[in-house]
Amino acid sequence: MALLDIKNLTLEIDTEAGWIKALDKANLMVKENEIQALVGESGSGKSLIVRAISGGLPQQMRITADRLTWRGKNLLAMNGEERREIMRRDIAVVFQDPIGTLDPTVSLGEQLEESVPYEFVGSGWFWQKRAVRRKIAIQLLHKVGIKDHVATMRAYPHQITTDIGQKFMIAMALVSQPALLIADDPTRGMEATTKTQILKLFKRLNQTKGLSILFVGHDLLAISSMADSMTVLYCGQTVESGPIQKLQKRPLHPYTKALMESAPSFRVDLAPKSPLVTLPGTIPTLQHLPIGCRLGPRCERAQKTCVQAPEIRKIHDHQYSCHFPLHSKAK
C-alpha cells in the first residue's frame, strides 16, 4: 500500500487578483520503502506541496483534494490531534530554508534535544533523561556529518553556515525515526563532496532502515543516482510520473523531455557537441496562467484541445497528463 497518496490536490492562494490555483490537481504517491523525487522549475509549486502535506496552512491558502491519505487514513478529515501525532512520529519534513526554520532565540542543541520523542528517552530523573537526549542528539549530528558537535550544539541559528544548517535540519528530521522523510531541496548550494555524503546517507537509510524519502529538488543527476521514481511538476500541475528509468528513457510528456534535455549530463544518448535544447518562453507567473494544460503556450505539440486540462493516462505505473504525448502518432 502507498504510504502517502495525493490525488487531485488543488491549493488556492488568496491574492489581490482573487483566488489563484497555485497547485492544480496535482498527484503524488510515495510507496513504502521508495525514494520518490519531485522535480520542477523554480516556482512550480514543489514547496507548496510540502506545505500542504505538513499542514498548518495560513489563512490565505486553502486546499481541496480527492485524496490526501497517509497509510490509507485521510489526513484532511482527521482532527488536529491525530494529524499532529502522524507528523510527530511518522512524517518528518526538512524545509527549504534551514536557518529560517530554526528558532533564533534557542541554541541548536536545545532545539535538537527538545525534538527527541519522549518514547526514546525512557524514564528516570530529569538529568538522566537529559543525558539520553544529549546522547541521541550527538549521535545524530555525527550521522549527518557534523563532526564538531560541541560547537554546533552551543551555537545559535544565526551563527552557523548554511550547509551546517542543512545538515542540522536533516538531523532534526531524523530524530523521530520517521517512516517518511520529506526533504525540500536539502542539498541546495552544497559543495560536491558534502552533497554526495548526504545523498549516500539518504540511500543508506533507505536501504537499511526502509526509510521512504520524498526528495524535492532540481538536481536531476543526483536524483537519477538515487531515486526510484520521479514526479514532474510544471506550474502546479503534475505532468508525468513513474519509475525513473522509464521517464529517462522514454518521456511521454513534452515538458519532461525538455527538462531532461536541459540537463545534458543526465542524458544517456547525447551526441557530443549537440546543441542544448530548451523550451521557448519562460514559466508563466501565477497571475497569468494559461487555461487547460499550462504548458500550452510553450508547447510545440499543442493543439486546440489543449485548452482543456488533459486527464491522467496510465501505462502500467507510468502516468502522464497530455493530449498528444510523445511516441504516439499525432492525430
Added chain:
Amino acid sequence: MIKILLRYTNLLVLTLLVVVIFSFALAYLFPGEPYTNLTGVIDEQAAAAHQNLSVTSAFWQYLGNIFAGDWGLSLMTGQSLADEIAITLPATLELSLYALAFALLVGLPIGFWAGLKPHKGIDYSVLGASAVMHSFPVFWLAMLLVLIFSLQFGWLPMSGRLNLLMDVPNVSGFIFVDIFLADNIDRSQAAWDAVKHLALPTFCVSIITMATIIRAVRRSTLEVMHKPFIIAAQSRGLSNAQIFFKHGFRNALLPILPILAMQVTTIITNVMIVESIFSWPGIGNWLLQAIYQQDYPAIRAGMLAVAGAVIVVTILIELFNRIIDPSREKFEDVTF
C-alpha cells in the same frame, strides 16, 4: 558577556555625564547668580569667588559635589535637595513601577490573545478598546475617576499615599517596604490603605501604556506566528500551546522590550502629571511647586534626578533585552 556589560556601563556613564553637564549649564542660563543656582546658598562673597573660577574648574567642583551627595539647598525650604529628592523620587518611581507592572499584567495576555486569534471578533474588539484607551488624556481621566470613585461613591481616597492617621516612618521611600519595616502599626490595615490610595493613580497612568503594549504584543505575535520556524514546529507535530510557549512567546516578546524602554519616559511623565491631581508626594508635584516658587536650585536638581532615573531604567531594560536576545550580536559584530 563582560564585553556587553562594559559597553552598557560605558553608555550609562557617558549619558549621565551629559545630563550633569546640562544641569550645570542650567545654572548659568537661569536668572540669578550661577553660584546660588548651583548651591541654593545666597552669599555675595562666595558668589564673587565662584565667578572668578574658570567654568571648567567650577564644573569639576560641581561634579564632585554631586558625587558627594551635596546637591545644594532649596531656596524655598532651606532643606538639602538630596534629602528632599530622596523622599519624593521613590514615591514617583513606585507609582511608575506599579503602573508599568499593571499595564504588563493586563496588556501582555490580552495582546497575545488577540494576536493568536487575528481578524476575529475578539481581535477587533481588543483593537478598538485599545484605540479608545490610547486616546484618553491622562489628567482628564484622572479627574473623571476622582469624580466617580471618590466623590460620587466614596470608595477610594482622592489624595495622598496613605491615611494621615497612619504613622509610617519614611525609610526607603517605597510605601510597602516602609509599612513592612514600621513596627508599631497594624501592617495589613496600612497595606490595604496604601493599595486603596494607589488604585486610581496607577490605573490612570497604566491605561495609555497598556494600550501601547496590547497593540505591540498583538502585532509581534501575529508576525512571529507566521515565521518559518513556527511552521516547522507545527510540522514536527507540536501542539499549538507547545508551539506558543516554547517558540512563539519568547520571540514575540523580544520586539516588545525596546518599546517598553521607551514607555518608561511616557510613564514617568504621566506619573508627574497625575501626581499633582492626586496630591501624590512625588517628584512631579515637588518640581511643580519648585517652578511656581522659582526655586532654581530645586528645578536643576529635580531635573537631574528625573533624567538620571529615566536613563538608568532605560539602559537596564536595554541590557536585559540584549542578554536574552542572542541574535543581536549579529549586528554588533559589524559595528565593532
